[in-house]
Amino acid sequence: MKNLLFIHGGPGLNSHADERMIESKFRSNDLRITFWNEPSEIRDEVKEVSFDIAIESLVKEFQQFQNPPVLIAHSFGAQYALALIKKLGLKNQKVIYICPDLEPLNTDLNIIKLAKDHFEREDKDKYDQLQQLTQSFTRSFDEIRIQALGIVGTYQELFLNYWVNKDVMAAYYSFLTDEYSFNINSYLAIRASAPLELIENFDEKNSLVLYSIHDPIINLNRNLDFKLIKESGHYPHIEAPDQIIEITKIFLS
Numbered sequence: 001m002k003n004l005l006f007i008h009g010g011p012g013l014n015s016h017a018d019e020r021m022i023e024s025k026f027r028s029n030d031l032r033i034t035f036w037n038e039p040s041e042i043r044d045e046v047k048e049v050s051f052d053i054a055i056e057s058l059v060k061e062f063q064q065f066q067n068p069p070v071l072i073a074h075s076f077g078a079q080y081a082l083a084l085i086k087k088l089g090l091k092n093q094k095v096i097y098i099c100p101d102l103e104p105l106n107t108d109l110n111i112i113k114l115a116k117d118h119f120e121r122e123d124k125d126k127y128d129q130l131q132q133l134t135q136s137f138t139r140s141f142d143e144i145r146i147q148a149l150g151i152v153g154t155y156q157e158l159f160l161n162y163w164v165n166k167d168v169m170a171a172y173y174s175f176l177t178d179e180y181s182f183n184i185n186s187y188l189a190i191r192a193s194a195p196l197e198l199i200e201n202f203d204e205k206n207s208l209v210l211y212s213i214h215d216p217i218i219n220l221n222r223n224l225d226f227k228l229i230k231e232s233g234h235y236p237h238i239e240a241p242d243q244i245i246e247i248t249k250i251f252l253s
Contacts, residue, residue: 001032009075012187017175036061043179051194071095082198096208110217115152162234208251212236
């Protein structure tokens, strides 16, 4: 059995729903997958969280393996994977990037655009606020950006845009409750403390990049060699797990 370590997106999230939805499918295909969870004060794992604290947790998880596992990094998990590679000086580390958030500041703009399109129809005041704030954006995660994302957070249907199969979406979010719910404090703390230039650690030779045709928030980097997953949104490993598993097995062979 091949060992895989799944690194979830977010930040402010965890792998609980991913584990419940896909672990058995991977294991039935002789892929032993372990799911890392970003430490959270909600689950009394840490008193506070930052990007460095999250990476220390990921390092400990990675070092539990006798032989280095293949990393599967989803969305912002790409930032964690790149930081892990840098911190441990890993060479020839195989990574499968699923809808990788390689440039979080640009991803913010895509998320904000979804909200702006909605508010332009439904709430002109919020649209005007976002329009004004985004014109003042810098290349940093500052108070202006936080204010804009706070307005985005009032768009309750935002995550509907991330999925093609709404039944699968409902099943996934049913697991993100109580101690596994989204933690806004962790999101803000990790974004504020995350380095911005981790893309320099990207090793294309040992990487498999998977984008999704209906993903509204991640920009395709056409300078990379990638595969395109059809009929799924931002979570292709949940909406099209059989396809992801087959691609993974080919990559590992």
